[in-house]
Amino acid sequence: MTEPRRLVVALDGPGSSGKSTVGALAATRVGYRFCDTGVLYRGLTLLVVRGGADPDDADAVLAMVPHVELTADDNGRYVRLIADGADLTAELHTAVVEAYVSRVSRHPAVRGALLPVQRGLAAAGGIVMAGRDIGSVVLPDADVKIYLEVSVEERARRRAEQRGELDDANAFERIADELRSRDTIDSTRQTAPLRVPDGAVLVETDGNTLEQTVDEVVAVIRDAALGR
Numbered sequence: 001m002t003e004p005r006r007l008v009v010a011l012d013g014p015g016s017s018g019k020s021t022v023g024a025l026a027a028t029r030v031g032y033r034f035c036d037t038g039v040l041y042r043g044l045t046l047l048v049v050r051g052g053a054d055p056d057d058a059d060a061v062l063a064m065v066p067h068v069e070l071t072a073d074d075n076g077r078y079v080r081l082i083a084d085g086a087d088l089t090a091e092l093h094t095a096v097v098e099a100y101v102s103r104v105s106r107h108p109a110v111r112g113a114l115l116p117v118q119r120g121l122a123a124a125g126g127i128v129m130a131g132r133d134i135g136s137v138v139l140p141d142a143d144v145k146i147y148l149e150v151s152v153e154e155r156a157r158r159r160a161e162q163r164g165e166l167d168d169a170n171a172f173e174r175i176a177d178e179l180r181s182r183d184t185i186d187s188t189r190q191t192a193p194l195r196v197p198d199g200a201v202l203v204e205t206d207g208n209t210l211e212q213t214v215d216e217v218v219a220v221i222r223d224a225a226l227g228r
Helices: 019-030 038-051 058-062 095-105 108-122 134-138 152-162 169-188 210-225
Strands: 008-012 033-036 068-072 077-083 127-131 144-149 201-204
Touching (some): 008 019, 008 134, 019 033, 019 077, 019 127, 019 210, 033 108, 038 058, 038 068, 038 077, 038 108, 058 108, 095 108, 095 169, 108 127, 152 169
Parallel strands (some): 008 127, 008 144, 033 077, 033 127, 144 201
Antiparallel strands (some): 068 077
16 A cells, blocks of 8 residues: 655744644644744744834844744644744734734745755645645645645634734724734735635635544545545
8 A cells, every 4th residue: 555645834824824733733643744934033033022022123123033943742733932942832823923923924034044954844845834825925836736725714713812802892893903904914925925826725614613624634645645
C-alpha cells in the first residue's frame, strides 16, 4: 500500500475565522505539526504596546523581531511566543493586541523578516500552517491550500462568546466593527493582502459546528495526500 504523502498545508482566513483552532485540531487528526503564524505578529504587537512604540513606525516594529521566538508546545504545535526568555502566549489575545495587530503586521519589512522563520518550519512537510497570507505569499507552492469563509456576524458572535459578552448587544456591535476594520486593513495593505489564494479549497463555516469544519478540512488534506 502506498503511504500518504506528508504535505504542506496552507490554511487561510480572516480574523476570528477559527483558523488556529481548526488548524490545530486538523493537524492532530492527520498526525501533522501545526503553526499559527499570527502568534508572531501578536507577539510583536504586545512588545510594541508594552514599549510605548508607534505601531505605524516600521523601524520600531522591525527592531522587535529579534526578540520574539515561535516555539512548540508539548504537542508539537507552534503556538507559543517567547520574548527574551518570557512566555507571553497567554497575553496575545487581549483587546489591546487586537486593536493594534493589523497596524503592526502591515509593514512589508516586518513581514519580510518573518518569512524565513515560517518557511523554515514548513520545509520538512507534514505541517498545517495558518495565517492570512500563507497560501498566497508565505507558502505559494503549498501542496494544499484551504480558505475558511465565515461572515463578520458569525465571527463577532464567536468572539463575543469567548469574551463572555454574547448577551451584550453593544459589545457585539463593537466587536463586529473591530473585525470589519481589521478586514479592511488586512485586505487593502500593499504587502501580502488578505485574499483567497489561487487554487484554494473554500470551506464555508457559517452554521457549522467546530467538529464539522475540522472534518471538512481533514477530508481535504487526506484526499490530497492520497492523490485524489
